[in-house]
Amino acid sequence: MSLSAASSSVTPDLTHRSIAYFSMEIALSPDLPTYSGGLGMLAGDTLRSAADTAAPMVAVSLVHRRGYFRQHLDDVGQQTESDVPWSPETALPSANQIIALTLQGRQLLVRAWRFDVIGVTGHVIPVFLLDTDVEGNDPWDRHLTDHLYGGDTYYRLCQEAVLGLGGIALLRALGSRPEVYHMNEGHAALLAIALLEEQLAGRPLRDANEADIQAVSRQCVFTTHTPVPAGHDQFGLDHMYQVLGNDRAAAIDRAGCLHNGLMNMTYIALRFSRFVNGVAMQHGKVSQQMFPNYKVHAITNGVHAATWLSPSFQELFDAEIPTWRTDNQYLRSVYGIDPARIAACHLKGKQHLFATVAKRTGHFFNPNALTLGFARRVATYKRASLLLHDPARLVAIAEKIGGLQILFAGKAHPADNAGKGLIRDVYASAVRLNSSALKIHYLENYDWELGALLTQGVDVWVNTPRRPYEASGTSGMKAALNGVPSLSILDGWWIEGCAENTTGWAIEDGETEDAEANSLYEKLEEHIAPMYANPIAWSEMQRHCVGMNGTFFNTHRMLAQYLGNAYYPPRSIDLPVVADHHPHRRSTDAIVPEPALA
Numbered sequence: 179m180s181l182s183a184a185s186s187s188v189t190p191d192l193t194h195r196s197i198a199y200f201s202m203e204i205a206l207s208p209d210l211p212t213y214s215g216g217l218g219m220l221a222g223d224t225l226r227s228a229a230d231t232a233a234p235m236v237a238v239s240l241v242h243r244r245g246y247f248r249q250h251l252d253d254v255g256q257q258t259e260s261d262v263p264w265s266p267e268t269a270l271p272s273a274n275q276i277i278a279l280t281l282q283g284r285q286l287l288v289r290a291w292r293f294d295v296i297g298v299t300g301h302v303i304p305v306f307l308l309d310t311d312v313e314g315n316d317p318w319d320r321h322l323t324d325h326l327y328g329g330d331t332y333y334r335l336c337q338e339a340v341l342g343l344g345g346i347a348l349l350r351a352l353g354s355r356p357e358v359y360h361m362n363e364g365h366a367a368l369l370a371i372a373l374l375e376e377q378l379a380g381r382p383l384r385d386a387n388e389a390d391i392q393a394v395s396r397q398c399v400f401t402t403h404t405p406v407p408a409g410h411d412q413f414g415l416d417h418m419y420q421v422l423g424n425d426r427a428a429a430i431d432r433a434g435c436l437h438n439g440l441m442n443m444t445y446i447a448l449r450f451s452r453f454v455n456g457v458a459m460q461h462g463k464v465s466q467q468m469f470p471n472y473k474v475h476a477i478t479n480g481v482h483a484a485t486w487l488s489p490s491f492q493e494l495f496d497a498e499i500p501t502w503r504t505d506n507q508y509l510r511s512v513y514g515i516d517p518a519r520i521a522a523c524h525l526k527g528k529q530h531l532f533a534t535v536a537k538r539t540g541h542f543f544n545p546n547a548l549t550l551g552f553a554r555r556v557a558t559y560k561r562a563s564l565l566l567h568d569p570a571r572l573v574a575i576a577e578k579i580g581g582l583q584i585l586f587a588g589k590a591h592p593a594d595n596a597g598k599g600l601i602r603d604v605y606a607s608a609v610r611l612n613s614s615a616l617k618i619h620y621l622e623n624y625d626w627e628l629g630a631l632l633t634q635g636v637d638v639w640v641n642t643p644r645r646p647y648e649a650s651g652t653s654g655m656k657a658a659l660n661g662v663p664s665l666s667i668l669d670g671w672w673i674e675g676c677a678e679n680t681t682g683w684a685i686e687d688g689e690t691e692d693a694e695a696n697s698l699y700e701k702l703e704e705h706i707a708p709m710y711a712n713p714i715a716w717s718e719m720q721r722h723c724v725g726m727n728g729t730f731f732n733t734h735r736m737l738a739q740y741l742g743n744a745y746y747p748p749r750s751i752d753l754p755v756v757a758d759h760h761p762h763r764r765s766t767d768a769i770v771p772e773p774a775l776a
């Protein structure tokens with residue numbers, strides 16, 4: 179997608195947009211650093227599916243002028259970061275509106291840039307990127323929309339106030355009055371306070387009663403995205419009063435949205451939403467346990483198929499299943515395609531990945547060798563090191579099966595020193611273990627482009643989170659679309675996606691890391707390598723990945739569920755029966771707090 183082609187100077191008609199989608203990060207284009215990871219990818223994929231299926235949506239986020247960081251890794255895997263500045267002035271049309279908010283006891287001017295997400299039939303989803311770098315603002319305030327997830331908690335609260343309060347003010351200035359407001363994660367929850375202000379129509383906010391709160395919650399939908407406690411933003415009351423002012427702060431307190439004596443974005447979102455959901459069946463259930471006073475539903479995530487399918491698969495499907503772009507469910511017709519052709523498409527993706535790796539790093543990977551991929555944000559619960567838990571055993575397996583290759587990638591948050599240590603550990607293992615049979619490499623700067631290359635090119639996608647912290651995971655869905663099976667812990671989406679020996683393999687639940695690593699190695703040695711050695715069986719599995727998982731774990735299906743169950747439910751729906759059982763799954767997991775960031 180090129181920026182110039184994606185934007186025109188004509189503002190789409192906003193008066194008929196009935197759904198407003200608010201997200202702190204949105205991955206809009208590979209050239210724009212407006213996202214950090216899975217949450218932003220999901221937001222972008224949601225809007226791309228909304229555009230393809232002509233949903234009446236408009237979206238709001240922040241401009242993030244200095245982007246999310248670029249990762250640099252030195253010889254020993256030590257991570258350093260640099261900004262990715264960009265200039266919306268030269269890339270995007272202006273929304274031609276400046277709105278004024280009162281924050282921190284002073285006036286803040288906010289403008290916006292417009293990015294048009296254009297669907298396959300030409301339908302446009304306008305995305306407004308809020309920007310406080312406006313002349314007349316306090317110099318510190320001009321940098322509020324610079325750094326995604328940067329700064330301290332005070333800076334973060336100011337950003338979330340700009341997103342929620344500024345977003346509603348901007349939509350109104352543009353003549354937009356949606357019926358439904360979707361908070362994609364708690365970051366956007368202050369939009370409810372803006373709606374409450376409208377509801378009170380000039381009466382002081384602290385006079386809001388239960389009926390006023392209900393009137394707001396009838397308009398709001400909230401998706402929570404992680405059971406990891408650190409993922410739920412909370413702020414001290416001093417900051418709440420300082421940033422939002424007495425009236426709004428007192429209203430939040432009176433509405434019962436404080437939690438453990440702190441302003442908590444998740445509890446604001448819960449209190450002011452009529453529909454709340456987790457992002458996979460199990461995550462709905464885990465979230466229900468975390469928030470027993472609220473009803474929590476589940477809508478399983480997906481990925482935008484046309485964004486993540488490799489060029490060779492797109493060509494194949496355009497020829498054989500031409501309707502797939504407007505309706506991904508037709509991909510089920512993949513069962514009418516010879517598996518050898520699926521395998522050939524995948525091989526092209528593998529060759530392209532290895533050519534790119536060779537160009538970037540000088541390392542040559544063998545396209546005939548079984549290749550595992552592991553790429554995700556570096557967080558301790560994601561356990562990048564499980565694959566390397568028993569190095570001697572891994573080497574022995576590599577030698578026995580005639581060669582094994584592993585590609586790693588992932589960024590640690592700049593403040594996460596433990597995470598940075600994990601990257602150095604993988605580097606050290608690679609140096610120690612690399613041999614003619616086993617080849618391990620950690621790739622720099624995991625981003626949209628590298629994520630696509632990896633999920634299209636490796637043979638098996640590996641995911642080893644500590645249960646039950648993986649709310650959904652979406653990279654394995656990208657892999658499945660491209661005919662790549664997963665080897666994964668039964669957590670998040672994989673509980674729903676794993677058909678053993680058909681779409682991939684489950685790492686059996688264990689009480690210890692030893693036990694889970696043991697299961698991982700056993701699956702690799704006894705099941706995966708033998709099937710890989712049988713190209714016909716392997717190609718049939720690749721086809722099942724598309725036919726069973728690609729047809730379901732996409733954002734066309736996901737958005738249809740949001741439309742039918744969340745935005746416009748035909749009737750009030752009860753908590754769905756959460757089918758989180760799986761023949762290979764034994765435990766029900768409790769949430770224990772993760773260690774805080776160093």
Ligand SMILES: *Cc1c(COP(=O)(O)O)cnc(C)c1O
Pocket residue numbers: 214215216217219553554555624625626629630650651652653654656
């Ligand atoms: C898809 C994607 C993610 C999310 O993947 P998970 O499976 O949730 O880890 C994160 N970062 C990038 C760059 C991606 O493409």
